[in-house]
Amino acid sequence: MIEVLHSGIYLSIQDLGRKGMSSFGISRGGAMDFHSFKNANIILGNNQNAACLEVTFGSGKFLFDENIQICLTGADFNPMINAKAIQMDTPILIQKGDILSFGKRKNGVYTYIGIKGGIQSEEVLNSRSQCKHITSKFRLEKGDYISFDYGNNVSVEANFQLYNVDVFDGNRMDCYPGPEFHLLNDDQKRQLTQQFQLSKNCNRIGVVLKEEISNDFPQQLSSGVIPGTVQLTPSGKLIVLMRDCQTTGGYPRILQLDDFSVNKLSQKFTDDYIRFSLVKQNI
């Protein structure tokens, strides 16, 4: 078991989410950064969907009461075992009584703690991802215990190939024209090429950007939205929807981030700059 000594800003159990639930108004959810999440499991030889801990902004402290193997991926907050620095993206052997904590931020927002065998927690609608209204708790608190099963969940794949791309590389967000991109005039399209800065309003549901784009679009009839959808709100602010977003929305969807850029954006923080880069689509 692992005891949560500090849960920090937002600590939760995540996997790759629940698919096919939108007809109940349930979004897929899951790890904010699929890329780093999967890498933690690949390094440990776990099934790719094995549940991990998602630590927000390096705030969390954990006590292990068993010998196990773990691996940290994603945001680097100078992790330590018993106050001694450990490596990211490397399997780490943990002894009973060890304490995992974090130090100063190097990069990113979300750190994944993968555990050999995966976390064994409440499974609701085919996923262990904690989410409001779905799981009994939507996040972990100080004093919670996390169980895992060493022998379980081991991947049968023979060769583990790490996804060798860097979620922390640059601020370019590759995106496609969204369903309502055609509503934009040339001036609005030009405004989209500027740099955008993340506001304080960033969470698992969405990221609100600071800069505004002039617009007088009417609201439209509610239609599907997915993580990475960039909505243009009546105030001119852009909202990029993230993993726990609603399933439908009524604001024009002007851009759609590609899957990898959703992971990249999740690792950006308030005041960071991003740039949208349109990808040509073969239609």
Added chain:
Amino acid sequence: MKNYNITYKPFGSSAILVEWPAEINETILLDILAFKDQLSEMELEDMIVGYCSLTVIFLTPISDFKKRKKQLQHLYTSRKAVKFSNRKIWEIPVFYGIENTDLLEFSKAKRISVESIIEKHSSTKYLVYFLGFQPGFMYLGGLDQDLHHPRRGNPKVVPKGSVAIGGSQTGVYPFESIGGWNVIGQSPVQLFDPHKDVPCKMKSGDYVKFVPITKSEYDKISGGAKLKTIAL
């Protein structure tokens, strides 16, 4: 079946947005649902129903949009009408009360008596367009024009089970929420239970009727209510 002039747009790398004419009506909804049924033979990540759209999300990125579009067009023309036997009318009991609701304020603002509001609200059969906003929250169509009323300027906590009106829409909140809708009653039934295989029984294409109940009936049902349906 009449074939609508529907459009197919790429939506990111792995989804296609299918759009019908931008109107809210039952015929379009049923056409969307017929298409959705036809697509259920494909292996997909999800399909999201909107008022006049269907977002089809594939499990892997689309390498050839034209090919995918052709495949969808073919399935559209071979769809079959949604069976009436698969659709239900759900009776949702509501205690319309003036305590802890906006009913009195609403009545004064609209210059309609409380009795008349209850009568109008509970005599309509509402069409479930789709679920969204919160798990189990139904987007309902059919609210009596006399009951259309703007949202409140100051959003406040709307308790779980609240039956409310916002603009031209009405709905039941499966969970506590912060919102600007005018609360006119409370339903004791649990609309959403994530621990059931089917977490919400109501689905797109079903109907909902609100049945007025008394405070004592409300207290009696609370906790152990069973939803009733009538044949369509």
